[in-house]
Amino acid sequence: MAMDGQMAVGENYGLRDEIKAYWSARAETFDRSPGHEIFSESEREAWHRLIVKHLGPGEGRRALDLASGAGVISHLMDDLGFKVTGLDWAEPMLERARAKANSRGRTISFHMADVENTMEPDRAYDVIVTRHLVWTLVDPEKAFAEWIRVLKPGGTLLIVDGDFVSASFAGRLVRRVMKLLERAGLLKADPMHAPGMAEIHTSILSRVYFSKGARADRIAALLKNAGFEDVRIDEDLRDVHRAQARHWNYLKALSRGLQHRYAISACKPR
Template sequence: MVNLKEEIRTYWDSRHNEYDKSPGHNTRSDEEKEVWINALKRNLNLDKNSKILDVGTGTGFLSLLLAESGYKVAGIDLSEKMLSKAIEKSESNRLDIEFQVGDAENPPFEDESFDAIVSRHVLWTLPNPENAIREWHRILKPRGKVIIIDGEWSSDSISSKLRRFAGYSTMFITERRNPWKWQNHHNKIKNKLPFNGGTPPTKVESLLYENGYSNVWIDNLSDLIEAEKKNAPFYYRIMHSKKSRYLIGGEKR
């Protein structure tokens, strides 16, 4: 019997070739890239030689931006095929990033290994997000920072379903891509995950305080959201018009 982690790995393996084609999974302009870099820098507020772990790196989105900014970067992901894309991109950009297969809920590192840990759109993919937050605390150095970028992504309301259907239909017509082909697998996994539709920042804030973090702050990423909208296709704007995204950070006590 396939366990949930294997189901999750298989799902992301199946997405690796087309993942970067979706808006929000990659930057679409120099302006958008610069806004991302500035958002990371202002929230990390660390020296350039600081060592940062990108948990659930996927195809390397955050890892690449951080390495370009001068940080020492490592990235882990459950999906070897997603990592293969991250490695390919880092090599083509001549960036030195330590990628390896690893579980966000059980990262393969010694205690107090990193100055900061970042994650982007990862919490909803985890069977035990609180375990992950606790483990990230373990591998952070004293006063190290955790940066979590997440959002409230979807609901089962009629209006949400209508926006999703309209967006998918427009994508199918304009880009000749079938957004439904992963849905059965996606829904099968999603229904087993506690944060499957995303989670409000207040919930993440509570988890951080309960698991050894202090000085928690929230950045609403308004500049980033505006920059992404400028270059996003119409179907993306339809689907994400009512979704919220945020960055929440904290320090290891």
């Protein structure tokens, strides 16, 4: 599929296809960016604390990692003793995830699937985890209904996400300065900002459900409507962000710190 800045467009080529193609193209450089892979033990430990805080210890419980990408969250869950299955619909991401698991001797299963129609059995998983997925959803109501279906009664969903659209005045100013410095060659650009990729990202973002920003309260309301209970919003991700920030330049770390990022946990009724 041709990428060179523009997604191939055919008669039956829609937004979901564009999203799939975008993440397939991102696979090659995905692990190079802090936040997409673990670059320090302090970050690994911070993630472990966050996961255990919301999901408890693994103890062999079955976990479904949705939009698993190159597998970083799957590996964190495996560290903690969960029996993990990762689903993604970008084959290049799955190839990298499988290779990584093999090289590390992990028994994580990775399969291709649509997160809004997983084809997984009813009541199959104790926990579901997603990171940076919800903001990309075309139909979150359908997705949340699917996720509650595959959870066991009493099972827990953990969403880690953020609002990557709306920003404060300070946030917009920092982004503008970063772009100017990148264009001037004074600041190393993120791999996402390779020629054409940022424009594709912006185009996709303008058409997904949360095109105005994936705010935690909106997601929580949709989860409740889908039948989840005990929905909790946790905005204290400072340990994770502090560990990641050590691998970014000052402006990138500042920009991240100004964003609305959060974890949301929710339970399926027993």
